[in-house]
Amino acid sequence: xxxxxxxxxxxxxxxxxxxxxxxxxxxxxxxxxxxxxxxxxxxxxxxxxxxxxxxxxxxxxxxxxxxxxxxxxxxxxxxxxxxxxxxxxxxxxxxxxxxxxxxxxxxxxxxxxxxxxxxxxxxxxxxxxxxxxxxxxxxxxxxxxxxxxxxxxxxxxxxxxxxxxxxxxxxxxxxxxxxxxxxxxxxxxxxxxxxxxxxxxxxxxxxxxxxxxxxxxxxxxxxxxxxxxxxxxxxxxxxxxxxxxxxxxxxxxxxxxxxxxxxxxxxxxxxxxxxxxxxxxxxxxxxxxxxxxxxxxxxxxxxxxxxxxxxxxxxxxxxxxxxxxxxxxxxxxxxxxxxxxxxxxxxxxxxxxxxxxxxxxxxxxxxxxxxxxxxxxxxxxxxxxxxxxxxxxxxxxxxxxxxxxxxxxxxxxxxxxxxxxxx
Amino acid sequence: xxxxxxxxxxxxxxxxxxxxxxxxxxxxxxxxxxxxxxxxxxxxxxxxxxxxxxxxxxxxxxxxxxxxxxxxxxxxxxxxxxxxxxxxxxxxxxxxxxxxxxxxxxxxxxxxxxxxxxxxxxxxxxxxxxxxxxxxxxxxxxx
Numbered sequence: 001x002x003x004x005x006x007x008x009x010x011x012x013x014x015x016x017x018x019x020x021x022x023x024x025x026x027x028x029x030x031x032x033x034x035x036x037x038x039x040x041x042x043x044x045x046x047x048x049x050x051x052x053x054x055x056x057x058x059x060x061x062x063x064x065x066x067x068x069x070x071x072x073x074x075x076x077x078x079x080x081x082x083x084x085x086x087x088x089x090x091x092x093x094x095x096x097x098x099x100x101x102x103x104x105x106x107x108x109x110x111x112x113x114x115x116x117x118x119x120x121x122x123x124x125x126x127x128x129x130x131x132x133x134x135x136x137x138x139x140x141x142x143x144x145x146x147x148x149x150x151x152x153x154x155x156x157x158x159x160x161x162x163x164x165x166x167x168x169x170x171x172x173x174x175x176x177x178x179x180x181x182x183x184x185x186x187x188x189x190x191x192x193x194x195x196x197x198x199x200x201x202x203x204x205x206x207x208x209x210x211x212x213x214x215x216x217x218x219x220x221x222x223x224x225x226x227x228x229x230x231x232x233x234x235x236x237x238x239x240x241x242x243x244x245x246x247x248x249x250x251x252x253x254x255x256x257x258x259x260x261x262x263x264x265x266x267x268x269x270x271x272x273x274x275x276x277x278x279x280x281x282x283x284x285x286x287x288x289x290x291x292x293x294x295x296x297x298x299x300x301x302x303x304x305x306x307x308x309x310x311x312x313x314x315x316x317x318x319x320x321x322x323x324x325x326x327x328x329x330x331x332x333x334x335x336x337x338x339x340x341x342x343x344x345x346x347x348x349x350x351x352x353x354x355x356x357x358x359x360x361x362x363x364x365x366x367x368x369x370x371x372x373x374x375x376x377x378x379x380x381x382x383x384x385x386x387x388x389x390x391x392x393x394x395x396x397x398x399x400x401x402x403x404x405x406x407x408x409x410x411x412x413x414x415x416x417x418x419x420x421x422x423x
Numbered sequence: 424x425x426x427x428x429x430x431x432x433x434x435x436x437x438x439x440x441x442x443x444x445x446x447x448x449x450x451x452x453x454x455x456x457x458x459x460x461x462x463x464x465x466x467x468x469x470x471x472x473x474x475x476x477x478x479x480x481x482x483x484x485x486x487x488x489x490x491x492x493x494x495x496x497x498x499x500x501x502x503x504x505x506x507x508x509x510x511x512x513x514x515x516x517x518x519x520x521x522x523x524x525x526x527x528x529x530x531x532x533x534x535x536x537x538x539x540x541x542x543x544x545x546x547x548x549x550x551x552x553x554x555x556x557x558x559x560x561x562x563x564x565x566x
Contacts, residue, residue, distance in 0.1 A: 022553055023519030085476040132477035132504045419482045422514050422521040
C-alpha cells in the first residue's frame with residue numbers, strides 16, 4: 001500500500017524562539033503578529049494556560065505576564081531560516097516532497113514496504129530534525145493526504161507518545177473518523193460544515209459514508225475528493241512545484257488611529273514600495289493594484305471599510321507605476337472623518353513578464369526603455385537590500401517603521417551582528 | 424522539396440539573446456584561453472561546513488578557550504548533527520547560558536576550559552547538560 005506522511009512542526013514560531021534560548025524550555029511562550037496585535041503562536045504551556053489562537057494581545061497580556069509567560073514579536077527572518085533547514089533535511093530523506101507551508105510538508109513514502117517501516121521512518125525523521133535543528137515535529141502517516149492530516153491531529157493530541165502516528169488499517173480509520181467532528185476534516189470550512197450538519201452529517205465518518213454522486217451534485221468536486229480521500233483513495237497528489245503566487249498583500253495595523261488622507265498617503269506609499277519589491281522578487285508583473293483601509297474591529301467608534309482598485313494599461317512591476325495606481329485607489333477608498341486602524345495594498349492579475357511587441361521599431365525603442373526601467377528597479381532593490389535606503393518621494397522615511405516590534409528576538413541565523421554568544 | 428512542420432514558435436519562446444544581437448556590441452577579440460579551464464572560485468563555506476542544515480554560527484565571548492586557539496570574539500562553526508565525543512569541543516547550555524568548552528566524559532562528566540585562569544565545570548548529579556552541538560572550527564579575525 002502506498003503511504004504518505006505529513007510532517008508538521010509543533011507550535012512552529014514558539015519552538016523557533018526556544019532554539020537559542022535553552023532557558024525557555026518549560027516556560028510558556030507566545031508570539032505576536034506584526035505590530036504586536038494578536039497572538040499567532042503558543043507553546044504547549046501557553047495553550048494550557050488558556051491563551052487562545054488569534055486573541056488580541058492586550059486582552060491577555062496582564063494575566064499572562066503575571067503568570068510568568070514569555071512573549072515575542074514575530075521574527076520571520078529566524079522562522080524562515082529554520083523552516084528552510086527543516087525542509088532541506090526532509091528533502092534529503094525522500095524522493096518526493098511538497099512543502100505545504102512554512103511549517104508543514106507532505107512526503108511520499110514510496111521507499112517503505114509496510115506500515116511498520118513507515119512508522120520507524122517517522123520516528124527516525126523526527127529525531128533527526130530535532131537533533132539537527134532543534135525543532136520538534138509530529139508526523140502523521142496514512143494512504144491519502146486528507147488522512148495524514150487526521151493522523152497528524154492524533155499524533156498531536158496523544159500525550160507522551162512518540163509524535164508519530166500511523167493510520168492505515170481500514171477498521172482503525174473508521175474508528176478514528178467516527179470520533180472526528182466534520183469541521184476538523186482538511187478542506188471542510190465553517191460554512192461547509194454548517195451545511196453538512198443540516199443534512200445530519202456531524203462526524204468525518206458520516207461524511208465518508210455519503211453518496212459520491214450526491215456530494216458532487218449538491219456540493220463540489222473538491223468535496224468529492226475529500227470524501228474519496230477519507231475512504232483511503234488517493235485523489236490529491238503530492239506537488240513538487242509550488243504554484244506561483246497569484247497575489248501579493250502588504251498590510252499593517254497602526255499604532256495610532258489615522259484620520260487624514262495626508263497622513264495615510266505616505267504609509268500606503270511604503271506598502272506599495274514593499275509590494276513592488278515582493279513582486280519583482282517573484283519575477284511577476286501585475287495588472288491591478290488595490291488599496292484597502294479599515295477602522296478597528298474593537299471599540300464603539302464609527303466603522304468604515306474602504307476598498308478600491310486601479311488597473312494598469314500594461315502589466316507592470318515598476319514601483320513608480322504601482323505608487324501612482326495606489327495613490328489613485330486610495331483617493332477613492334478614503335472617506336473623511338473615520339479613525340482608520342489598518343490599511344493595506346494588494347497586487348493582483350499577474351502575468352509572466354515577457355512583453356510581446358508588434359513591430360520591429362517598437363521592439364527597438366520600447367525594449368530599450370523597458371530595459372532601463374528594469375535595471376533602475378534592480379539597482380534600487382540591490383541598494384535597499386544593503387544598509388542604504390533609497391526612498392520614493394511620496395514615501396515618508398520617518399513613518400517607515402510603522403511595525404511595532406518591541407519584543408523581537410535576535411536574528412540568530414541570518415545576521416552577523418546578532419549571532420548567539422557562548423561564554 | 425518537402426516541408427516538415429515541426430511546430431509553431433511564439434515570441435515568448437525566443438531566447439533573450441535573440442534581441443541582444445540588435446542592441447549590444449559583440450566582442451570580437453581573441454577568446455580567453457582560460458575559457459576551457461573555468462572553475463568556480465574557492466568557497467569557504469564548502470571548506471568549513473559539511474552539513475548546512477545542521478550548522479549554526481556562534482560568537483565567543485571571553486578567553487576561556489584560548490589554549491584551544493579560540494580567542495575572544497571568534498566565530499564558532501557548530502554542527503548539531505555530529506555526536507559529541509570525549510574530548511570534543513562543544514557548545515552546551517548550562518543554567519540557561521551557552522558555553523563553549525571541551526567535553527570530558529570520563530572519569531567524570533565535566534566541561535573543561537582551555538585556560539588556567541578558569542575552573543573545570545563538573546556536572547552535578549541531576550543537573551541538566553544540554554549539548555547544542557560539536558564545534559568543528561573557529562574563525563579568529565586579526566584585522
